[in-house]
Amino acid sequence: MNFDYNEEQQLLADSVRRFLSKDYGFEARRKIVASKDGWSPAVWSQLAEMGLTGLPFSPDYGGFGGGAVDLMGVMEAAGDAMLVEPYLATVGLGAQFVARAGSDSLKKAILPAVVEGKLKMAFAHTEKGARYNLSKVDAQAKKAGSGWEITGEKFVVLGAPAADMFVVSAKTDKGLSLFLIKKESAKVKAYVTLDEQRAGDVSFSKAQGELIGTEGGAMPVIEEVMDFATALICAEAVGAMKFACDTTLEYLKTRKQFGVTIGTFQALQHRMVDMYVSYEQAKSMACLAASKADGATDAKDRARAISAAKIKISDNARHISQEAIQLHGGMGMTEEMKVSHTFRRLTVIAQQFGDADHHLARFASL
Amino acid sequence: MDLSYSQEESAFRDEVRGWLKTNLPQNLRDKIANYEELGREDLMQWHKILAKKGWVAPSWPKEFGGTDWNVIQRYIFEEECGFAGTPPLIPFGLSMCGPVILRFGTPEQKKRFLPGIYNGDVFWCQGYSEPGSGSDLASLKTKAERGSDKSGDHYIVNGQKIWTTLGHFADWIFCLVRTDSSLSKRQEGISFLLIDMKTSGITVRPLILMDGGHEVNEVFFDNVKVPAENLIFEEGKGWTVAKYLLGHERMNTGRIGASKRELAKLTEFAARQTGDNGKPLIEDARFRDKLTRVEVELMALEITNLRFLDQMRRSGQPPGADVSMLKIKGTEIQQALTELSMQAVGPMAQPFKSVANDPDFDEFTAGLAPRYCNFRKTTIYAGSNEIQRNIISKMTLGL
Numbered sequence: 001m002n003f004d005y006n007e008e009q010q011l012l013a014d015s016v017r018r019f020l021s022k023d024y025g026f027e028a029r030r031k032i033v034a035s036k037d038g039w040s041p042a043v044w045s046q047l048a049e050m051g052l053t054g055l056p057f058s059p060d061y062g063g064f065g066g067g068a069v070d071l072m073g074v075m076e077a078a079g080d081a082m083l084v085e086p087y088l089a090t091v092g093l094g095a096q097f098v099a100r101a102g103s104d105s106l107k108k109a110i111l112p113a114v115v116e117g118k119l120k121m122a123f124a125h126t127e128k129g130a131r132y133n134l135s136k137v138d139a140q141a142k143k144a145g146s147g148w149e150i151t152g153e154k155f156v157v158l159g160a161p162a163a164d165m166f167v168v169s170a171k172t173d174k175g176l177s178l179f180l181i182k183k184e185s186a187k188v189k190a191y192v193t194l195d196e197q198r199a200g201d202v203s204f205s206k207a208q209g210e211l212i213g214t215e216g217g218a219m220p221v222i223e224e225v226m227d228f229a230t231a232l233i234c235a236e237a238v239g240a241m242k243f244a245c246d247t248t249l250e251y252l253k254t255r256k257q258f259g260v261t262i263g264t265f266q267a268l269q270h271r272m273v274d275m276y277v278s279y280e281q282a283k284s285m286a287c288l289a290a291s292k293a294d295g296a297t298d299a300k301d302r303a304r305a306i307s308a309a310k311i312k313i314s315d316n317a318r319h320i321s322q323e324a325i326q327l328h329g330g331m332g333m334t335e336e337m338k339v340s341h342t343f344r345r346l347t348v349i350a351q352q353f354g355d356a357d358h359h360l361a362r363f364a365s366l
Numbered sequence: 367m368d369l370s371y372s373q374e375e376s377a378f379r380d381e382v383r384g385w386l387k388t389n390l391p392q393n394l395r396d397k398i399a400n401y402e403e404l405g406r407e408d409l410m411q412w413h414k415i416l417a418k419k420g421w422v423a424p425s426w427p428k429e430f431g432g433t434d435w436n437v438i439q440r441y442i443f444e445e446e447c448g449f450a451g452t453p454p455l456i457p458f459g460l461s462m463c464g465p466v467i468l469r470f471g472t473p474e475q476k477k478r479f480l481p482g483i484y485n486g487d488v489f490w491c492q493g494y495s496e497p498g499s500g501s502d503l504a505s506l507k508t509k510a511e512r513g514s515d516k517s518g519d520h521y522i523v524n525g526q527k528i529w530t531t532l533g534h535f536a537d538w539i540f541c542l543v544r545t546d547s548s549l550s551k552r553q554e555g556i557s558f559l560l561i562d563m564k565t566s567g568i569t570v571r572p573l574i575l576m577d578g579g580h581e582v583n584e585v586f587f588d589n590v591k592v593p594a595e596n597l598i599f600e601e602g603k604g605w606t607v608a609k610y611l612l613g614h615e616r617m618n619t620g621r622i623g624a625s626k627r628e629l630a631k632l633t634e635f636a637a638r639q640t641g642d643n644g645k646p647l648i649e650d651a652r653f654r655d656k657l658t659r660v661e662v663e664l665m666a667l668e669i670t671n672l673r674f675l676d677q678m679r680r681s682g683q684p685p686g687a688d689v690s691m692l693k694i695k696g697t698e699i700q701q702a703l704t705e706l707s708m709q710a711v712g713p714m715a716q717p718f719k720s721v722a723n724d725p726d727f728d729e730f731t732a733g734l735a736p737r738y739c740n741f742r743k744t745t746i747y748a749g750s751n752e753i754q755r756n757i758i759s760k761m762t763l764g765l
Contacts, residue, residue: 001375001438002368003673004680009367069367249763269759270752276763277691284669285662291369308662315659360655363662 003287005073012051013073019046020081026338032084038198039085039162048117053091057099061111067294068228072235072286079239082345084197086120088236089159092229094121097167097178101213101221106180110165122163124154124186124202125222132354134222139170141179141209148172149206150179160200161190168209174216179209195348196341220299227306230353231293234286234313237349241279241317244324244342248272251328268327275323282316285309304366307359313349314356321346369669371442379442386450389415398451401733403579406489406535412453413486423460423484426468430476431484437675448623456532459483459490462611463540466558470599470607479560493527493541493561493585494608501753503542504552504605508587510543510559512594512601519594521545521559523567523587529747533570533583536563542608545601556604560596567591575743577736578719612749620671620696625664628703633657636710647710660702667695687761690754697744697751704738 005013024043032040047053055070057063064070071092078087095114098106113119130136139152150170157166166181185207190200213221252263252272262268289309296302321343325332332339354362371379394412397404416422417431424440426432435443455461464483467475482488499506508525523543533539539561546555561568567590573582599607636657639647647653671692678685708715715735720727745751759765 001371001672001676003676005367072367249765252765263765266756269763269765270755272763272765273755273758276758277694280670280688280691281663281666281695284666284673287367287673288369288665288669291367295370308665311659311662312666357655360658361651363658364654 005069009070009073012055012070013077015050016052016074016077017080019050020077020083024081024083026341029082029084033192033196037162038192038196043083044085044120045117047085047087048115052087053117054115056091057095057111057115058107061099061107062115063111068231068235068290069294071232072290075232075235076239076242079236079241079345080243082195082240082341084195086122086159086162086198088229088232089123089163090114090119090121092232093123093158093225094163094165094167095119096225096228097123097212097221098180100224101178101218106210106212110180119164120159120162121165121167122157122159122202123225124157124160124166124168124181124204126155126157127153128155132358134226135176135219137169137171137176139168139204141170141172141177143172144206144208148179148209148211150181150204150209151206153201153203155201156193156199157188157202158193158197158199160186160188160202161198166202167212168204168207169218169222170209172215176218176222177215178212178218178221180212181207181209185209193348195345223299223303226353227302228293230306230310231286231289233349233352234282234289234309237313237317237346238279238283238286240342240346240349241282241320244320244339244346245272245275245279247339247342248275248324248327251331255329271323271327275320278316278319282313282320285312289313300366304363307354307363307366310354310359311356311363314351314359317346317350369672371438375438375442378439379446382443382446383450385419386446386452389419390450390452391415394453395451398453400730401737404453406532409453409456409532409535410486410489413455416455417485422455422486423464425461426464426484430468430480437678438672441671441675445623445626448621448625449627451624451627456489458492458531458536458540459488462492463490463538463560466540466598466607466611469610470558474595475598488537489532489535491530491533491536491539491563493530493539495529496526497528501750503608504556506542506544506556508541508543509547510545510557510592512545517593521592521594521597523559523561523590523592525587527585527587528573528582530570530583530585531581533563533585534572534580539563539585540598542604545604553605555602556608557601558598558604558607559592560598561587561590561592565590565592575740577739579736579740620667620692621700622664622668622671622696625696625699625703628700628707629657629661629664632703632707632710636706639710639712653706653710656702656706660699660706663695663699663702667692667699670695687757690749690757693748693754694745694751700744701738701741704734704741708734708738710734 051064052074054063055066059065095111098110127138139150141148141150150168152170164183166186168179168181169176170179181204187203188200190198193199249272252268253261255262286309289306292302292305324339325343328339331337334340394408397408413422420431421433423431424433424435424443428434460483464480467479494503496506496508510521510523512521541559541561542556543559544555545557549555567588569586571584572580573584574580637646637648641647641650674685674688711731711734714731717732
């Protein structure tokens with residue numbers, strides 16, 4: 001038993017943190033968010049240069065063969081800085097399908113480009129009315145010559161505007177399947193999300209696609225990748241929670257009212273302690289999620305741990321973000337304060353890939 | 367990062383589990399399973415079984431009967447005991463007075479008191495709280511005046527202690543007393559004194575709790591003569607001793623094994639209860655979600671506890687103020703489990719006591735509501751959860 005990052009993981013987390021604190025401060029991020037595309041190609045190349053886009057992929061394709069535990073420190077740093085580049089969409093979702101289910105030739109065609117930072121991806125799955133039900137898909141795929149034609153509409157596709165390629169779920173005669181579709185064959189209605197990332201509704205009309213994995217066999221892969229991505233946002237949430245706690249504590253120690261710092265008030269001290277306890281509990285569950293995403297004995301063992309973690313992360317993300325704003329008073333409400341942006345990211349994370357209610361039901365069903 | 371137990375740790379767990387399976391007597395198993403009140407004989411029966419095995423005081427030095435287990439092994443042992451449903455080891459001797467004597471006692475005191483504590487021949491209780499000194503312990507008033515006569519140096523003790531857990535079973539009490547009232551700093555002038563409960567002038571009065579149980583007492587001291595040799599450490603340095611002891615008291619407040627056991631039990635009997643719609647209660651989403659949230663809380667507490675132990679093992683440092691969060695979370699979980707257990711049986715939680723000792727009276731369901739009542743104590747005792755928050759606020763957060 002051991003809860004520490006190994007030396008490599010620690011070094012990587014430190015260097016990401018250093019880079020982000022230097023080049024991705026609150027002001028720098030504000031400019032990136034306000035830019036036309038809402039993400040920075042320069043930052044993206046830096047992430048690739050640091051090896052982050054190759055971290056969880058096999059060395060056969062230029063990657064470093066890491067897992068969710070290796071990504072934890074990176075995601076914590078991303079949560080602290082609130083990285084808006086399509087890292088989760090590409091590395092945590094899109095390319096994971098290719099890496100886990102794709103044929104050798106497909107991997108060769110896709111993964112080295114992802115590793116080098118030349119290819120950005122997105123997972124187009126959720127449809128209108130599906131909420132968090134992963135199996136509800138109406139998009140259709142039909143055989144056309146040697147390939148497939150996909151027709152359907154997908155909503156709130158994270159990273160869609162920046163994606164070069166989409167992994168798309170659609171039904172064939174044999175059931176739910178996954179396809180790789182180029183951006184040229186997709187129509188994207190882009191928008192900014194609450195947490196200042198870019199996403200979009202994506203429609204496909206007889207779009208040409210290449211099958212990933214087995215026809216009709218997509219569900220276990222989708223569950224596996226969603227669990228992996230959930231473990232990543234659990235770690236990201238922990239980084240965001242840490243910032244929210246630290247900055248609130250700092251505020252309590254400096255803000256004065258009635259002639260004293262407000263941190264001298266016991267009513268606020270106990271709320272701050274509860275935030276801190278909430279953070280430690282969330283961190284424990286993020287450790288569990290990452291280690292089970294990598295090393296669960298079977299799909300059920302993995303799913304139970306991930307859902308348990310997401311329940312805690314969702315509950316505590318809401319608790320910490322709400323309290324952080326409350327303890328900041330009016331200032332916390334303003335856009336000028338980073339903590340209000342952290343609030344927005346944590347609000348999204350609490351619901352992303354399933355809210356607490358969804359995971360409570362899933363946990364109980366396993 | 368690796369959250370799984372090592373092969374050695376798993377083998378140790380198997381050893382403990384196997385031993386508990388054959389050595390936990392059936393009479394004790396049954397009493398624990400039915401939430402019956404345990405008497406002195408029950409508690410000491412288990413104490414002596416563990417003492418004979420050499421497992422009764424794992425954290426003591428080897429020469430006094432300790433085990434040399436590391437912190438993870440100690441945790442595993444406690445978890446397995448909790449999970450198996452053993453009687454609790456009463457902490458006053460083993461985890462409180464014993465460690466204090468080991469740390470501050472003279473060689474004579476060690477020789478005189480430690481064997482009785484270890485073997486379970488002497489039952490100890492704790493004399494800390496007073497009617498006017500609860501969370502604010504340093505305000506205590508029980509007075510000890512030094513004197514001397516032909517029998518030697520002694521203290522004359524006058525005052526009152528309260529919330530004395532199992533004081534009605536106790537042979538000895540360790541007390542914080544005020545030996546000097548003239549000092550402006552309240553923490554000074556307090557001394558740590560060991561007192562034989564059979565000494566004349568001591569009266570024990572039961573305080574019956576709202577569940578009907580007799581656990582705690584008031585203890586009155588009326589000109590009680592205590593030999594000076596029963597003083598631990600220096601006169602006036604009792605606060606130093608008390609602070610050391612509080613660190614020990616807070617080590618196993620998570621009670622994770624016991625909560626796991628209660629959760630499993632609750633899950634099992636909630637499946638046998640019928641919900642309003644005629645289906646098993648466990649399938650009622652409103653009930654099930656509450657249960658799942660407690661289960662997830664318990665998972666988070668367990669991993670947090672292991673993280674702290676892992677830190678302790680590698681740093682060799684005693685636990686910091688963060689163990690207070692284990693007390694906060696552990697007791698909240700224990701309370702939530704008793705509350706859900708009571709809710710699970712619905713109206714059957716109302717019968718409390720049979721009037722004519724009806725043999726059909728369901729003692730198990732009747733025990734659930736009193737248990738809920740009783741467990742309200744957990745967030746109050748051993749430093750209320752508000753005091754724990756004060757500790758984290760001051761020590762960890764620097765507020």
